[in-house]
Amino acid sequence: MKIQELIWDEGIYPRSSLNQKTVDAYVEALSIGAQFPAVMVQRVVNYTPGGDLLAIVLILIDGVHRWHAFRQAGRTDIPVIHYQDAVLDYEAAKTELLLESARNNTRHGDRLTPADKKRIARDIASSDPKCRYTETALAEKLGVIQQTVNAWITDIRARQKTNRDSIIIRLSRLGWTQEKISKKVGINQQRISQITNNTKFGNIGNLLSQGRDMTYIAGHYNMELALAWALRLQGKTDQEKFKALEWGLRTWDQWHFNECDDRFGDDWPGRIPAQLVAHTLFYFTEPGDLVLDPMAGGGVVPDVCLAFERKCRAFDLAPSEGRPEIEYHHWNPQKRTWPLDRKPDLIFFDPPYYTKKAKEYEQKAGKAAPSISSLSKKEYEAFFKDFFTLAHENTNPGASLAFLNADWYDFESTPAAQEDPGRSITLFDYHRLLTQTGWQVIRRIECPLSTERLTGNQVQKMQTKRILGTIGRTLLIARRT
Numbered sequence: 193m194k195i196q197e198l199i200w201d202e203g204i205y206p207r208s209s210l211n212q213k214t215v216d217a218y219v220e221a222l223s224i225g226a227q228f229p230a231v232m233v234q235r236v237v238n239y240t241p242g243g244d245l246l247a248i249v250l251i252l253i254d255g256v257h258r259w260h261a262f263r264q265a266g267r268t269d270i271p272v273i274h275y276q277d278a279v280l281d282y283e284a285a286k287t288e289l290l291l292e293s294a295r296n297n298t299r300h301g302d303r304l305t306p307a308d309k310k311r312i313a314r315d316i317a318s319s320d321p322k323c324r325y326t327e328t329a330l331a332e333k334l335g336v337i338q339q340t341v342n343a344w345i346t347d348i349r350a351r352q353k354t355n356r357d358s359i360i361i362r363l364s365r366l367g368w369t370q371e372k373i374s375k376k377v378g379i380n381q382q383r384i385s386q387i388t389n390n391t392k393f394g395n396i397g398n399l400l401s402q403g404r405d406m407t408y409i410a411g412h413y414n415m416e417l418a419l420a421w422a423l424r425l426q427g428k429t430d431q432e433k434f435k436a437l438e439w440g441l442r443t444w445d446q447w448h449f450n451e452c453d454d455r456f457g458d459d460w461p462g463r464i465p466a467q468l469v470a471h472t473l474f475y476f477t478e479p480g481d482l483v484l485d486p487m488a489g490g491g492v493v494p495d496v497c498l499a500f501e502r503k504c505r506a507f508d509l510a511p512s513e514g515r516p517e518i519e520y521h522h523w524n525p526q527k528r529t530w531p532l533d534r535k536p537d538l539i540f541f542d543p544p545y546y547t548k549k550a551k552e553y554e555q556k557a558g559k560a561a562p563s564i565s566s567l568s569k570k571e572y573e574a575f576f577k578d579f580f581t582l583a584h585e586n587t588n589p590g591a592s593l594a595f596l597n598a599d600w601y602d603f604e605s606t607p608a609a610q611e612d613p614g615r616s617i618t619l620f621d622y623h624r625l626l627t628q629t630g631w632q633v634i635r636r637i638e639c640p641l642s643t644e645r646l647t648g649n650q651v652q653k654m655q656t657k658r659i660l661g662t663i664g665r666t667l668l669i670a671r672r673t
């Protein structure tokens with residue numbers, strides 16, 4: 193089999209980072225004539241990440257280190273075996289392929305790390321709302337005990353089993369009117385009022401004093417973890433909330449958070465840490481303020497608003513399933529539509545960082561309402577100018593806009609000294625656009641991304657070519673003049 197015909201699909205092949213040492217050892221072994229077992233592959237159609245849905249594509253199920261080593265050693269062919277002879281539908285078989293791949297990996301070679309296994313379990317649970325894969329089945333395939341799988345996915349399962357009452361309570365706490373909730377869930381306003389006044393959830397304190405943890409409590413009430421936390425934290429000060437959530441409160445303007453907190457927001461391409469949102473709310477809003485998240489993704493902003501008792505309206509062109517608070521809206525500022533009736537006090541704006549993750553966002557968007565990550569550079573910049581203008585028209589003086597973004601360069605493999613500034617969009621450009629549209633930038637807070645996504649080999653190549661990587665991510669705080 194020709195190596196270049198094989199695709200390494202990171203969605204299927206459960207490896208967050210390659211072990212370069214293993215690859216190097218295999219390359220060395222190849223050079224002295226070692227024989228390796230065949231890698232496992234599968235033929236699929238409807239391969240959504242690839243674009244051409246009719247094409248038959250070959251994806252790797254097992255043997256990614258061998259595949260890398262063969263490529264690195266300059267081989268053009270690699271021995272393969274097929275997982276199944278039939279051509280499978282990628283979308284229909286994705287979970288099965290992911291599990292088969294995981295199962296192979298737990299048995300040999302570089303074992304999957306616990307973090308990899310956790311990610312697989314969470315990916316599968318998220319894409320399996322009918323719970324076809326039980327905790328026992330996942331534990332068996334991933335080679336861990338069932339309790340471990342439980343701990344990894346309980347919050348996702350709790351969200352999937354969320355009952356109607358907790359949806360109503362969530363929406364009401366985020367500031368939705370009874371009329372709007374009634375339309376959303378299809379029951380009358382009187383019943384909604386009864387449900388929001390129900391005090392049965394007040395017993396969280398009792399359950400805690402009996403030694404129950406928050407995951408148990410969320411499951412007990414059939415509600416997602418973020419709402420259970422919101423009920424527990426109700427009435428406390430912001431500072432007490434930080435303490436109860438075990439989030440150190442940052443006093444300085446460097447907000448470095450290594451990991452997303454799974455209690456808030458869903459796994460989503462470009463998901464941001466809940467702590468970053470909480471700090472923004474702490475410094476720039478008051479309880480009861482209205483926050484707008486125009487591009488809400490996995491819903492971390494509404495979840496944190498819930499816990500910190502801020503109202504929130506959230507929108508996205510691909511509202512996540514199971515997130516009733518995220519409403520469909522395609523921002524196209526030239527159409528000048530603004531979907532809110534009350535003026536927000538803070539806009540928390542975390543748009544795509546131009547073409548980063550364009551593929552993922554495009555998959556979720558429709559053709560008629562594309563993500564801004566597929567605009568041309570000129571259109572992309574024009575989008576922000578129009579959006580900031582529209583936001584200015586629909587807010588009061590003194591309102592805040594928290595804008596999160598990273599510098600973008602269209603020259604990933606260019607040595608730093610040869611970079612062409614015409615092919616980049618940086619924070620300076622967003623700063624300029626904000627200033628031109630009536631927003632005064634008052635703060636610049638650095639929230640760096642992790643370097644862990646790069647392998648040692650990649651870093652070495654960058655150093656050899658004097659390429660300067662980007663891990664900067666900046667939160668600009670602007671005030672409406």
Ligand SMILES: C[S@@+](CC[C@H](N)C(=O)[O-])C[C@H]1O[C@@H](n2cnc3c(N)ncnc32)[C@H](O)[C@@H]1O
Nearest residue numbers: 460462463464487489490509522523544563564
């Ligand atoms: C960086 S992600 C937001 C991630 C989110 N803050 C989280 O932590 O999960 C950007 C989002 O913008 C959405 N988006 C892109 N273009 C849009 C548009 N024109 N209108 C509405 N949503 C859009 C994408 O679907 C994506 O969910």
